Amino acid sequence: MTRTSQKMTLEEYLNYDDGTETLYELVNGELVEMPPESERNRRIAMFLLVYFAQQGIPSQRLTMKTEIVVSGSRATTRFPDVMILSEELETALQGARRSTVMPEMPPPLLVVEVVSPGQENRDYRYKRSEYAARGIGEYWIVDPMQQTVTVLEWVEGLYEETLYEGDRPIFSPLFGNLNLTASQVLQG
Numbered sequence: 469m470t471r472t473s474q475k476m477t478l479e480e481y482l483n484y485d486d487g488t489e490t491l492y493e494l495v496n497g498e499l500v501e502m503p504p505e506s507e508r509n510r511r512i513a514m515f516l517l518v519y520f521a522q523q524g525i526p527s528q529r530l531t532m533k534t535e536i537v538v539s540g541s542r543a544t545t546r547f548p549d550v551m552i553l554s555e556e557l558e559t560a561l562q563g564a565r566r567s568t569v570m571p572e573m574p575p576p577l578l579v580v581e582v583v584s585p586g587q588e589n590r591d592y593r594y595k596r597s598e599y600a601a602r603g604i605g606e607y608w609i610v611d612p613m614q615q616t617v618t619v620l621e622w623v624e625g626l627y628e629e630t631l632y633e634g635d636r637p638i639f640s641p642l643f644g645n646l647n648l649t650a651s652q653v654l655q656g
Contacts, residue, residue: 474499478543482566491533497542505549509582511656512610513549516580520552523643529553534561536569536576538598546595549610550580552642578642580608588613596620600627606642610653617650 475497476484484492484499491502505513517530531551538544545568553561553576560573569576579599581591591609599607600622607627609618615634620627621641632638632650640646 475542478537478545481543481545482568491547493535493547494543494545496544502547503584506584508612508656509549509584512582512612512653513580513656515656516550516610516653519648520550523646525552529555529558531567534567534569536579536602537571538595539601544598546598548576548579549582550578551576552578575602575604577604578606578608578640579604580610583609583611583613585613592618596627600625606640612654615650615654617653 476494476499477497478494481492481494481499493500493502513532517532520530521527529552531553532549533547534551534553535545535547536551538546554574556574557569557576561567561569581595583591588611591611596607596609599620603622605622607620607622609616609620611618617632617638618629619632619638619640620629630639634651635649638646638648638650638653
């Protein structure tokens with residue numbers, strides 16, 4: 469990931485256009501170029517998107533790479549791999565010129581991050597605290613290197629985590645018992 473040293477406000481970032489298709493996150497006011505997704509991570513995210521659709525989540529409430537503004541020491545945005553929107557958030561995003569969940573909008577119901585090599589701290593530590601501060605009810609960390617799925621549930625201001633490996637069925641606070649295991653998710 470490439471970082472710039474120039475600090476930006478959220479407004480400057482939201483209006484930034486370098487004329488390329490490069491994807492950027494704003495991390496504590498710094499523009500951070502996001503590397504292309506690996507094929508394995510893309511397949512896992514797509515598998516989950518299809519799985520959630522099969523569970524009856526309407527397609528307009530399922531999204532990949534929708535940006536969310538989170539709190540940091542300065543302006544910070546993230547691009548989760550998969551997001552499930554509430555009905556209220558879906559309505560708030562209708563007609564927006566940019567698919568960005570702004571601070572005044574309700575949080576998504578679920579955010580999923582698929583860990584990339586060398587980015588473990590970003591997903592396990594930084595995003596965990598950012599998503600908690602945003603009040604996101606459920607956060608999944610899918611880690612292909614560790615072969616685990618961590619489900620974090622927002623309980624009284626903190627995330628409580630449950631680790632899933634192998635053929636252990638995943639329980640989701642949002643869905644209840646799923647007919648889904650960590651092995652199935654990781655095979656994508």
